Amino acid sequence: MVRVCRLYYYESWTQEKIAAQLGVSRPVISKMLQRARDEGIVEIVIHDDDHEVSKLEKELEQLFGLTQVLVVPTKDLNKELISSAVGKAAAQFVLKLIRNGDRVGVSWGNTLYHMVREFPLEKKENVKVIPLVGGTGNARNEMHSNQIAYELSKKLGVSCETLYAPAVVETEELKEQIIQLPNISSVLQEGEHIDVALVGIGNPYSMSTMERSGYLNEQVLAELKSLEVVADINSRFITRSGEVSSHPINRKVIGLPLEQLKQTKTVVGMAFGLHKIDCIIAALKGGYINMLITDEATAEQIVNIQQGTPRMSGRRGKNKGS
Structure with a gap:
């Protein structure tokens, strides 16, 4: 099947020529090509240079001094399709x-x-994947940094580290004890010397990964709100102006500090959905990321806010991403 696909897509052979070469009928080749697409062996990608999307990317880059922005076209897509x-x-x-x-x-x-x-399967050489924040427990394991690091390393065919610690612990004293442990300390030190950081931008109050993982309760959320906290990056909370919050929870996090994250050459922030607008703006104001990936509707609203345009429901329909 792969051989047929290579001849058809790479060598531009006709189905008749391939059939003659392999000694089969043309319909057999046609069915084989369709099966390859159905099974994901072949993916068809259309590079549509959407002017509006390109304009949003450039505007965001200029407004926030970003190295690069990727705005994903999501017009008329439902929640599941937007995520994909x-x-x-x-x-x-x-x-x-x-x-x-x-x-x-x-x-x-x-x-x-x-x-x-x-993520596609594509082998890289001498690459290592390192979790930047702790993450253990039974809730939503697939979203924890250790699991994400492991899954990404499998796709790249490379090695990864594991940070055997929770994202947040009960006391500052316990945190200091844990980060002194050799297996924890070594991973945290490796995190200080990364070349590329891939970070999510969370909303503590809406569809929060940290809340669903059991790290936030109603009291802490109320306290964070009173301090004008609007987002979290690497499990550390930041205010609307982009500053690291003074809330004690930030001193109980096991992971790479945000000031250290700023020293990384390439930091890609990822977030989509209209409930992430304030979160993304805060992360950009704080200078924690220099590249951004988001969806079309969210990007449009951020540009509107920064340019003083009132918030609209979005000309491209509602976006309930996460």
Whole structure:
């Protein structure tokens, strides 16, 4: 089947010529090509240079001084299709970023989960994947940084580290004890020397991965809201202005600090859905990321807000991404 696909798509052979070469009928070749598409051996990608999307990307890059922005066209897609579309686009974007010899750090969350899920199998050399924040427990294991690191390393055919610790612990004293453990300390130190960071941007109050994982309760959420916290990156909370919050929970996180994250050459922030608008803006104001992946409707609203245009429901329909 692969041989037939190579002849048809790479060598531009006709189905009749391939059939003659293999000694079968043309309908056999046609069915084989269709089966290859159905089974995912062949994927058809249409590179549609959408002017509006390109304009949004450039506007976001200029407004926030970003190196690169990927806006995923999501017009008329439902929630499930948006998740898949963003995941596929993010996977291709990240694949091109990772070079042989890179150390790749990953945080956690829904967008990273969909990115890794859609990631193609493509072997890289001397690449290591490193979790940037702890993540253990039974709830939503597939979204934890350790699992994301493991799944990404499998797709790339490379090695990965594991951070055997929760994202947040009960006390600052316990955190200090844990990060001194050799197997924890070594992974955290590796995280300080990564080449590429892939981080989710979370909303603590809406479809929060941290809340669903049991790290946030109603009291903490109320306290965060009173401090104008609007987002979390690497399980650390930031305010509307982009500053790291003074809330004690930030001192109980086991993972790469945000100030250290800023020292990384390439930091890709990933978030989609209208409930992430304030989160993304805060992350951009704080300068924690220099590349952004988001969906079309969310990008449009962010540009409108920054340019002083009142929020609209979106000319492309509602977006309930996550």
